[in-house]
Amino acid sequence: xxxxxxxxxxxxxxxxxxxxxxxxxxxxxxxxxxxxxxxxxxxxxxxxxxxxxxxxxxxxxxxxxxxxxxxxxxxxxxxxxxxxxxxxxxxxxxxxxxxxxxxxxxxxxxxxxxxxxxxxxxxxxxxxxxxxxxxxxxxxxxxxxxxxxxxxxxxxxxxxxxxxxxxxxxxxxxxxxxxxxxxxxxxxxxxxxxxxxxxxxxxxxxxxxxxxxxxxxxxxxxxxxxxx
Amino acid sequence: xxxxxxxxxxxxxxxxxxxxxxxxxxxxxxxxxxxxxxxxxxxxxxxxxxxxxxxxxxxxxxxxxxxxxxxxxxxxxxxxxxxxxxxxxxxxxxxxxxxxxxxxxxxxxxxxxxxxxxxxxxxxxxxxxxxxxxxxxxxxxxxxxxxxxxxxxxxxxxxxxxxxxx
Ligand code: SF4
Ligand code: SF4
Ligand code: FES
Numbered sequence: 001x002x003x004x005x006x007x008x009x010x011x012x013x014x015x016x017x018x019x020x021x022x023x024x025x026x027x028x029x030x031x032x033x034x035x036x037x038x039x040x041x042x043x044x045x046x047x048x049x050x051x052x053x054x055x056x057x058x059x060x061x062x063x064x065x066x067x068x069x070x071x072x073x074x075x076x077x078x079x080x081x082x083x084x085x086x087x088x089x090x091x092x093x094x095x096x097x098x099x100x101x102x103x104x105x106x107x108x109x110x111x112x113x114x115x116x117x118x119x120x121x122x123x124x125x126x127x128x129x130x131x132x133x134x135x136x137x138x139x140x141x142x143x144x145x146x147x148x149x150x151x152x153x154x155x156x157x158x159x160x161x162x163x164x165x166x167x168x169x170x171x172x173x174x175x176x177x178x179x180x181x182x183x184x185x186x187x188x189x190x191x192x193x194x195x196x197x198x199x200x201x202x203x204x205x206x207x208x209x210x211x212x213x214x215x216x217x218x219x220x221x222x223x224x225x226x227x228x
Numbered sequence: 229x230x231x232x233x234x235x236x237x238x239x240x241x242x243x244x245x246x247x248x249x250x251x252x253x254x255x256x257x258x259x260x261x262x263x264x265x266x267x268x269x270x271x272x273x274x275x276x277x278x279x280x281x282x283x284x285x286x287x288x289x290x291x292x293x294x295x296x297x298x299x300x301x302x303x304x305x306x307x308x309x310x311x312x313x314x315x316x317x318x319x320x321x322x323x324x325x326x327x328x329x330x331x332x333x334x335x336x337x338x339x340x341x342x343x344x345x346x347x348x349x350x351x352x353x354x355x356x357x358x359x360x361x362x363x364x365x366x367x368x369x370x371x372x373x374x375x376x377x378x379x380x381x382x383x384x385x386x387x388x389x390x391x392x393x394x
Binding site: 008010040043044047048050051052055057059060167 | 234251267286287290291293294329332333334335375376378379
């Protein structure tokens with residue numbers, strides 16, 4: 001899932017300071033399950049930001065709430081587009097993609113981000129989310145027995161470990177397991193140590209964000225060009 | 229909240245408004261017992277019966293403050309004795325989170341407290357209420373009430389907002 005965290009209340013309060021009627025818009029998918037931007041969190045943030053504004057001496061601020069299934073699909077945004085005329089601005093609690101898609105759907109309405117989007121990750125334990133994939137565009141997991149050194153090694157080493165790995169911990173942050181230790185252990189467990197014998201090829205970074213904004217096109221999903 | 233509590237321009241004659249979310253199986257029964265025992269207990273507490281403190285969503289607490297409460301008590305079963313097993317442990321964490329949120333916007337986190345007690349502890353219930361009452365009396369009215377009074381002499385009730393959990 002895409003993992004995000006809420007922004008500080010003061011930042012959200014300041015973002016919406018120029019507006020009188022604001023819609024706090026949640027997203028019902030990734031950010032709901034990472035407890036950052038679903039209906040529950042949006043309702044809590046709306047109340048807290050309203051109070052923060054009042055405590056700062058603001059009057060007349062109206063914050064209302066709505067949550068759509070997914071902000072990153074335009075069809076789900078149609079009902080919001082109908083309501084949008086009633087608001088001076090929207091504060092989106094979707095991931096960064098959601099915020100931009102809401103803005104694209106509402107060309108005349110200021111749209112602000114309520115979250116700091118973090119990474120693609122997993123739920124590692126109760127209340128702990130951890131990064132697992134950096135969306136590099138050319139997945140190398142097969143070479144590393146299913147653990148990603150790009151997302152999980154602090155130095156992104158494809159030929160690790162570095163010299164700093166100590167008793168299984170990363171030298172950059174001892175709170176983190178050394179990704180290369182994990183890769184080695186798993187390779188041994190699945191009988192794939194031989195895959196670590198060679199030198200890993202250079203990553204094709206042109207397929208990652210470094211190559212510019214990316215898109216995925218599936219021609220079979222569109223019949224627009226077949227319509228008369 | 230009665231009008232008496234709203235919009236008093238100074239703290240003179242001010243009665244703190246305290247909301248207590250009490251678990252049906254323990255704290256609520258203890259409150260009942262406190263009544264039966266005719267214990268001295270501050271009259272300005274509004275007790276809201278919950279099936280378990282685990283049902284106390286963070287927004288319920290925040291909404292109580294938004295509507296003008298000066299203090300909020302979440303009172304559940306003794307740890308280990310929750311009728312719904314671990315509801316009171318979840319409630320404790322939520323209370324801690326809401327305390328941090330309140331602190332973030334400048335409302336004293338001590339205005340919110342989590343307590344555990346058994347249904348037999350009527351005296352303890354009275355103590356908890358009196359303790360919160362004293363604490364809030366020392367802190368004065370909620371900063372939110374103070375801010376509202378600066379703006380206008382009467383507190384305007386906050387309308388329930390779309391998206392409130394049912
Ligand atoms: S190799 Fe690339 S696509 Fe595969 S997990 Fe790592 S970052 Fe993600
Ligand atoms: S200690 Fe391990 S995870 Fe940390 S930088 Fe070195 S190889 Fe990467
Ligand atoms: S039943 Fe009393 S706190 Fe859960």
